Amino acid sequence: MKRIILTVIALSAVLFISACAHLTTEGAISEEIGVDISDGNIISGFDNHGGFHGDGCSFYIVEFEDGKMAERLSKNEQWKELPLDETVQTLVYGISDETGSKGPYVTDDNNNCLIPEIQNGYYTLTDRYLQYYPEEKDKSILDRAALNYTLGIYDSDTNILYFFREDT
Numbered sequence: 001m002k003r004i005i006l007t008v009i010a011l012s013a014v015l016f017i018s019a020c021a022h023l024t025t026e027g028a029i030s031e032e033i034g035v036d037i038s039d040g041n042i043i044s045g046f047d048n049h050g051g052f053h054g055d056g057c058s059f060y061i062v063e064f065e066d067g068k069m070a071e072r073l074s075k076n077e078q079w080k081e082l083p084l085d086e087t088v089q090t091l092v093y094g095i096s097d098e099t100g101s102k103g104p105y106v107t108d109d110n111n112n113c114l115i116p117e118i119q120n121g122y123y124t125l126t127d128r129y130l131q132y133y134p135e136e137k138d139k140s141i142l143d144r145a146a147l148n149y150t151l152g153i154y155d156s157d158t159n160i161l162y163f164f165r166e167d168t
Contacts, residue, residue: 029060029163033124033152034078040064040161049167058165059106059114070156073122079152082121087141091125091151093117102142106151106164115162118155126150128167 023031025045030037045060073079089095092115094103106114127141129148136144151164 025060026062029062032126032150032165033163035069035072035076035152037062037069037161040069045163055167057167058163060163062161062163064159064161067156067159069154069159069161070122073154078126079122079124079154082118082123084123084153085125088123088125088151088153090142091149092153105147105166114164115153116155118153118157120156121154122156123153124151 025042026038026040040062041064043061043063045058047056047058049056049058074081083089084092086095090103091105092103093113094101096102104111104113108114125141127149129141129144129146130137133144141147141149147166147168149166151162151166153162154160155162
C-alpha cells in the first residue's frame with residue numbers, strides 16, 4: 001500500500017513539473033497580469049532573469065489585431081483606466097519636482113524608457129514584494145529594499161500591451 005501511495009505521489013509530481021515546464025511565455029504573462037493574451041502576438045521582448053536569486057527583468061511587447069483586449073481589460077477589476085497613478089508614473093517615466101527626481105525604472109541598459117507615452121488605455125501593477133513582507137504594506141513600493149513587481153500597460157490606440165516584471 002505504501003508503495004502505491006509513493007508511486008502516485010511521484011507520478012503526480014512528475015506530471016506537475018512537466019506541466020509547468022510547458023508554460024509558454026504568453027501563458028506566463030497571462031497568469032501574471034490576470035488576462036488571457038493568447039490571441040496576441042509577441043513582437044519583441046527579453047528576459048534577463050538568472051542573476052543572484054533570480055534577479056532580473058522581463059519585458060515583452062504584445063500586439064493585438066483588434067480592440068477586443070481593451071474591452072476585456074475594462075471589465076477586469078485588476079486593471080485601471082489611464083492616467084497612471086503616481087507610483088506607476090514614477091516607475092515607467094520618472095517624476096521630477098523642485099526637490100529632485102526619481103525614476104524611471106522601466107528602462108533599457110542605456111536608461112531609455114521602454115514604454116512610449118500612452119494617452120488611452122489601461123494598466124495594472126502587482127506588488128509581489130508584499131507576498132513575502134506584508135508588514136511593509138504602508139511603505140511605498142519605491143522606498144523598499146527591493147523592487148519586485150509586475151506591470152502591464154495596454155495602449156488602446158495601437159492595440160499594444162507592454163509587460164514588465166522586475167525582481168531585485
